[in-house]
Amino acid sequence: VDLFAVETMMGVTECMAAIEAIRSLCETPILCTLSVYSDGKCYFDGSAEEAAELLPGLGADAVGINCSSGPDQMGSVVRMMHRAAGDTPIAAKPNAGLPTITETGEAVYSMGPEDFVRHMQALKASGAALLGGCCGTTPAHIQALKAILARLDDAPVLDHSAIQLVTERSQQICGNLSVSFADSSPFRGALDFRSPQGGTNYLDFHCTFY
Numbered sequence: 001v002d003l004f005a006v007e008t009m010m011g012v013t014e015c016m017a018a019i020e021a022i023r024s025l026c027e028t029p030i031l032c033t034l035s036v037y038s039d040g041k042c043y044f045d046g047s048a049e050e051a052a053e054l055l056p057g058l059g060a061d062a063v064g065i066n067c068s069s070g071p072d073q074m075g076s077v078v079r080m081m082h083r084a085a086g087d088t089p090i091a092a093k094p095n096a097g098l099p100t101i102t103e104t105g106e107a108v109y110s111m112g113p114e115d116f117v118r119h120m121q122a123l124k125a126s127g128a129a130l131l132g133g134c135c136g137t138t139p140a141h142i143q144a145l146k147a148i149l150a151r152l153d154d155a156p157v158l159d160h161s162a163i164q165l166v167t168e169r170s171q172q173i174c175g176n177l178s179v180s181f182a183d184s185s186p187f188r189g190a191l192d193f194r195s196p197q198g199g200t201n202y203l204d205f206h207c208t209f210y
Helices: 012-023 048-058 075-085 113-126 139-150
Strands: 003-009 030-034 062-067 090-094 128-131 177-180 190-193 202-204
Touching: 003 012, 003 062, 012 030, 012 048, 030 048, 030 090, 048 062, 048 075, 062 075, 062 128, 075 090, 075 113, 090 113, 113 128, 113 139
Parallel strands: 003 030, 003 202, 030 062, 062 090, 090 128
Antiparallel strands: 177 190
16 A cells, blocks of 8 residues: 545544554555535534644645535635645645536536636645545546646656555455554544455545544
8 A cells, every 4th residue: 555545534533533543553645635615614523724734743644625616616725724734735636516416316517627627727826736636527637637737847747557446435444454543542442454355556545433
């Protein structure tokens, strides 16, 4: 595993729990992103600004936001996190705009790759160092984003060709290896991990703390 991506978190407390669990196991880099309201407040507790201030000190190597809304509505939150995080990189992985819901209940995202990339460049200017996409984005969105970033001298472009398997299903990760929190931790308990069948280079770990 080269990276733990702890994403779509609803509050600062559950981010802290996930980071502490991973750090009790290893020093593998952690990217932690939250889904927040347009003003930066979290759905459960805390705010994006508070997360940017606290989580690097607990072991997060990068923090940011994902899902939430489209890139055209994330600028103020990215700037807030960039100011609060110091030297810690900020990630932005928005949806392809806000969805409309069809009569059959399907979410349809209308922001195409051209508009998505235009707004993503603005997020980069606002302080986001790691850029990607969430709900509604397609390979065409990511390819267009990579093409733009490749033309910018200071923008690293990551090669994901080595990734063999990506999993988001936490029930697949439960099993053999026990992770215990420190006695002094407010999250004292245990988490279990089991490598998904076939192995993985990238573990997308969703945690909800109750």
